[in-house]
Amino acid sequence: MKITEQRQxxxxxxxxxxxxxxADVPAFKQRLIQAVGANLGRFVVDMSAVPFVDSPALEALVxxxxxxxxxxxxxxxxxxxxxVREVLELTDLSSMFDHFEDTNxxxxxxx
Amino acid sequence: xxxxxxxxxxxxxxxASSGIxxxxxxxxxxxxxxxxxxxxxxxxxxAGREAQIRTAAVLLVQSVxxxxxxxxxxxxxxxxADVGRFYGLTQCRVVLADGQVLAAAExxxxxxxxxPARWDRRRTADDSSAPGPGILAVSYPINISGHGSAALEITxxxxxxxxxxxxxxxxxxxxxxxxxxxxxxVYRRIRAKLRAIGAIRExxxxxESGTSVSAELCVSPALGxxxxxxxxxxxxxxxxxxxxxxxxxxxxxxxxxxxxxxLSAACDAMSQGLxxxxxxxxxxxxxxxxxxxxxxxxxxxxxxxxxxxxxVENLLQAIREIxxxxxxxxxxxxxxxxxxxxxxxxxxxxxxxxxxxxxxGMIVIEDITQQRVAEEARHAFVAQATHELRTPxxxxxxxVETAIDEGENDPAMRANCLxxxxxxxxxxxxxxxxxxxxxxxxxxxxxxxxxDVRLETIFEELKNDYGPQAAEKQIKLIFNxxxxxxxxxxxxxxxxxxxxxxxxxxLKYTPQAGQVTVNVEVxxxxxxVEVRDTGIGISAEDAEKIFERFYRAKDPRVAKITGxxxxxxxxxxxxxxxxxxxxxxxxxxxxxxxxxVLPVVAEAA
Numbered sequence: 001m002k003i004t005e006q007r008q009x010x011x012x013x014x015x016x017x018x019x020x021x022x023a024d025v026p027a028f029k030q031r032l033i034q035a036v037g038a039n040l041g042r043f044v045v046d047m048s049a050v051p052f053v054d055s056p057a058l059e060a061l062v063x064x065x066x067x068x069x070x071x072x073x074x075x076x077x078x079x080x081x082x083x084v085r086e087v088l089e090l091t092d093l094s095s096m097f098d099h100f101e102d103t104n105x106x107x108x109x110x111x
Numbered sequence: 112x113x114x115x116x117x118x119x120x121x122x123x124x125x126x127a128s129s130g131i132x133x134x135x136x137x138x139x140x141x142x143x144x145x146x147x148x149x150x151x152x153x154x155x156x157x158a159g160r161e162a163q164i165r166t167a168a169v170l171l172v173q174s175v176x177x178x179x180x181x182x183x184x185x186x187x188x189x190x191x192a193d194v195g196r197f198y199g200l201t202q203c204r205v206v207l208a209d210g211q212v213l214a215a216a217e218x219x220x221x222x223x224x225x226x227p228a229r230w231d232r233r234r235t236a237d238d239s240s241a242p243g244p245g246i247l248a249v250s251y252p253i254n255i256s257g258h259g260s261a262a263l264e265i266t267x268x269x270x271x272x273x274x275x276x277x278x279x280x281x282x283x284x285x286x287x288x289x290x291x292x293x294x295x296x297v298y299r300r301i302r303a304k305l306r307a308i309g310a311i312r313e314x315x316x317x318x319e320s321g322t323s324v325s326a327e328l329c330v331s332p333a334l335g336x337x338x339x340x341x342x343x344x345x346x347x348x349x350x351x352x353x354x355x356x357x358x359x360x361x362x363x364x365x366x367x368x369x370x371x372x373x374l375s376a377a378c379d380a381m382s383q384g385l386x387x388x389x390x391x392x393x394x395x396x397x398x399x400x401x402x403x404x405x406x407x408x409x410x411x412x413x414x415x416x417x418x419x420x421x422x423v424e425n426l427l428q429a430i431r432e433i434x435x436x437x438x439x440x441x442x443x444x445x446x447x448x449x450x451x452x453x454x455x456x457x458x459x460x461x462x463x464x465x466x467x468x469x470x471x472g473m474i475v476i477e478d479i480t481q482q483r484v485a486e487e488a489r490h491a492f493v494a495q496a497t498h499e500l501r502t503p504x505x506x507x508x509x510x511v512e513t514a515i516d517e518g519e520n521d522p523a524m525r526a527n528c529l530x531x532x533x534x535x536x537x538x539x540x541x542x543x544x545x546x547x548x549x550x551x552x553x554x555x556x557x558x559x560x561x562x563d564v565r566l567e568t569i570f571e572e573l574k575n576d577y578g579p580q581a582a583e584k585q586i587k588l589i590f591n592x593x594x595x596x597x598x599x600x601x602x603x604x605x606x607x608x609x610x611x612x613x614x615x616x617x618l619k620y621t622p623q624a625g626q627v628t629v630n631v632e633v634x635x636x637x638x639x640v641e642v643r644d645t646g647i648g649i650s651a652e653d654a655e656k657i658f659e660r661f662y663r664a665k666d667p668r669v670a671k672i673t674g675x676x677x678x679x680x681x682x683x684x685x686x687x688x689x690x691x692x693x694x695x696x697x698x699x700x701x702x703x704x705x706x707x708v709l710p711v712v713a714e715a716a
Binding site for chain 1: 327349352353354356357359360361379380381382383384398399400402403404409452453454455457478480481482483484485488552655656659
């Protein structure tokens with residue numbers, strides 16, 4: 001899986017490309033944890049190129065959320081497709097994340 | 112990876128290979144047995160025919176002898192001919208001892224018409240060449256009483272082509288074919304039934320080899336009845352896993368909140384950092400966010416002096432004054448952090464907390480980096496935009512004045528002035544359009560029409576717009592268009608705007624006597640427009656940022672040229688909204704290459 005990184009203003013936009021499944025989870029999680037520690041945690045995850053996520057990936061997202069929650073922040077996801085949103089709803093996890101329509105909206109949430 | 116999120120069609124291979132192998136072996140065995148049967152049958156038939164011909168020859172000799180003795184020549188000849196025809200003999204004749212042919216199945220061979228009275232015994236086996244394989248050649252002596260000796264010579268071909276014996280094998284073949292057909296039908300039935308099981312088997316093998324149990328192992332219900340319970344099973348596993356993740360998440364979130372009081376939990380939920388200090392500037396409380404902002408462990412902070420974590424002198428001074436009660440005024444200090452990878456601007460708001468017995472202070476920490484960036488961008492934008500708007504306005508005013516003052520007497524000059532005014536007005540229009548579009552993007556209301564866009568007219572328009580501008584700057588502007596351009600679906604104006612920006616930029620940042628090449632290619636369902644220039648180039652550092660709004664490269668040469676820093680932002684936004692993208696490759700001082708890729712939906716008309 002490829003994770004591209006872009007800066008929008010002072011915010012890092014991480015965009016994983018491809019399904020978030022078990023094999024890719026460790027690298028993904030590590031990248032996110034690194035982002036939590038850098039730039040005071042100003043980052044968003046652009047999910048627009050993720051067709052689906054599996055359980056280990058959800059666990060990783062929960063772990064990252066826990067990390068962020070220590071400083072009172074929430075993980076900002078944006079542009080997740082219907083499948084991913086459904087999975088989050090079904091697992092009751094959607095309330096743990098801040099979800100935005102697109103990267104612009106997510107970046108603006110830091111204002 | 113490719114197939115990962117589709118229902119896999121599995122189970123083809125489980126019976127196919129063995130079935131085909133079985134059928135092939137069966138066919139080979141049948142063919143071999145038929146060939147063998149035909150071979151032995153032919154041998155038996157040859158032996159039978161030989162015996163039959165020999166018997167017939169003996170009988171013929173016995174019949175011919177008395178007939179010839181009685182000089183019944185014609186009856187003899189008829190008999191010989193009948194026998195020859197009946198047995199299908201190659202040759203059947205009566206030869207006198209001197210070699211003359213008295214009677215033969217083939218009448219042309221007869222070379223003596225009447226039975227001679229006497230003849231020599233000259234001829235003794237003159238052509239006794241050995242017969243070939245499968246040829247029977249026999250000779251029986253005949254004694255014609257009163258005349259002399261003769262011989263009955265018979266030659267026959269015993270062999271028959273192998274295929275003559277197929278009839279006996281036809282039954283076997285038919286039975287074999289029927290059996291194969293039955294096998295095929297049974298195979299198809301079994302295959303249909305086994306497909307789901309085969310697919311499930313493959314899925315199980317995948318699990319054994321390390322694939323996690325997930326939805327990607329689902330089997331298409333079209334494969335059979337076994338598929339849907341299997342899928343249910345997978346879904347159940349997936350559901351249980353998700354449930355456990357959810358429970359874990361709730362548990363961990365809950366655990367964090369439980370032992371603390373409501374107030375403490377509320378403080379931890381804040382994204383702002385909160386620190387309470389006593390009158391000696393020692394920390395009495397810090398929330399999680401504060402620990403994160405100060406890059407410290409939260410549990411280490413309570414009871415320690417604030418100076419261990421904060422080194423900014425003017426801030427510490429303010430905190431000291433407020434916490435010991437000497438100042439009642441609220442203080443706000445912005446601290447810019449420049450650490451590698453953790454840069455940002457933190458705003459510390461310090462307030463006194465009044466208590467009767469002792470003084471103390473509260474510090475709220477906010478991350479205002481993004482606000483700062485946005486603010487700077489806005490400032491830059493306003494400055495740039497005013498500049499951008501002023502240039503065409505100034506030009507328009509100047510040319511209007513010229514037209515008024517001198518145009519009355521000089522129609523050529525007036526036309527020229529109007530032309531310039533027209534061009535500048537269009538430029539102004541485009542700038543305002545860009546600004547509006549950016550505002551729309553900001554507000555999330557950037558919408559696209561879906562027209563059939565004729566690329567030919569777009570490029571025609573671009574050529575007309577930029578031709579004179581390039582000529583003025585002595586830049587070679589080359590359009591390499593394919594002979595036939597497809598139509599694309601999208602918003603014509605926005606697409607034009609994107610290309611305007613790319614080509615306009617190329618001309619803008621290419622010094623005199625340079626070259627700008629626009630290569631358009633259509634491959635498959637993709638249109639790529641490559642704009643290559645020999646301009647000032649973009650540094651690697653800037654290349655990442657030029658698509659950010661209001662960003663302008665730090666190159667001092669760029670600063671001299673007017674621009675809003677919006678063009679590329681818009682161009683990329685437009686490309687992405689059309690399902691394409693814009694990429695850039697560049698070398699400082701060598702030139703840049705921007706590639707706009709758009710999907711082609713409509714076929715060429």
